[in-house]
Structure formats: C-alpha cells, structure tokens
Amino acid sequence: MAATTGSKDLHQSINQLRVCITALRVQYGEAPAVRRLTNDLERLEIDVHDLETSPPEQLRPPPARPDVVYVPDSKSDEQAWLGAQDEGLGFHSRSRTM
Template identity: 35%
Template sequence: MRSAPECRDAVAAAVTTLESAVSRLRQAYGDTLGVRRLTSDVARLATDLEELGEPEPGRRGRIDGPLESIPDTPYDPSMWAGAEDEGLGAPDRHAP
C-alpha cells in the first residue's frame, strides 16, 4: 500500500498529464466553453490537491464510526408517492 505522500505525488502527476491533455484540446478546439470548463476543472483539481496538506496521524483510510448496513429488500413504494423524478421535474411541468 502506498503512503499518503506517494499517493499525492501520483495524483499530482496525473493532474499534470491532464493539464497537458487539456492544453492540446485547446489547440485543437480553440477557446470554447467546453475547453474553458475543462481547464477550470483541472485547475480546481490541482488546487484541491495542494490544499490537502498532510494526513492526520493514524488516519490511514480509517472510517470513523461503524458501517451501516443497507438491506437489499425493496423499499416500500408508498415512500415515493408524490416525489418528483430528480432531474426530470414535476409531471405537470416541462423545461423551457
């Protein structure tokens, strides 16, 4: 198992590779909205990685508290009565 600094270095190398790939996309596609969003996303990844800092001592992938078991049995259908489908909106409305 890799240490936290080794993992962080591996992710940093991957982000650098991704930055290079997005740069090549910019050359091929120009300054499009999609390329600008990708550039922003990759920059945010790099910033988030820098902000991680050092892991807390003794935190090696430990989850705090007990794991919660979720049964495989189906949920009661009445639980969903009147709920909207996420992303689809209410049945009596439509997107503009």
C-alpha cells in the same frame, strides 16, 4: 500530505491532464467545454494544495472482522433437531414433520 505513492500518482495524473487539456485548447480554442475542463483542472490543483497544506485526520483502519463461520446450505440431519424448542417462532408445541 506526505509524499506517498498516492500523492505522487495524483501529481502525475494532474500533469498528464494539463498536457491533454492544452492539446484540446490548441485544437478547439476557447470552446466552452475546453474552458470548463481548464476550470476543473484548476480546481483539482487547488484541492491538492489544500490537502497537502492542511491534511484532514486520517481514517482509522476498520476493526478486525470476527471469525466467519461457514454454514453449508445442504440439508442438515433432521434427527439433530428433534425435541428442540422453536423459541421465538410462536409455535412451541407443533408436531414436527419430515
């Protein structure tokens, strides 16, 4: 993993977490919760090392979104639709109502 802002932030966060867990160990000793937090910290350090030494393939950026067409939800002009086919709706010859 290249020295990116994310990687630097991650290392700083792990260091801050280490300081906090050390303070908890001083306050509570080897309580089960403190031991679990210590194990979690060690796991994070292992995962970061794995990510740095053997980074996975980077994701490709998502494809560009097509232009979005805004369709207002206000009532449209009914006259524009007179005589139009109701394709796929199953009632081609129904009388139109206003």
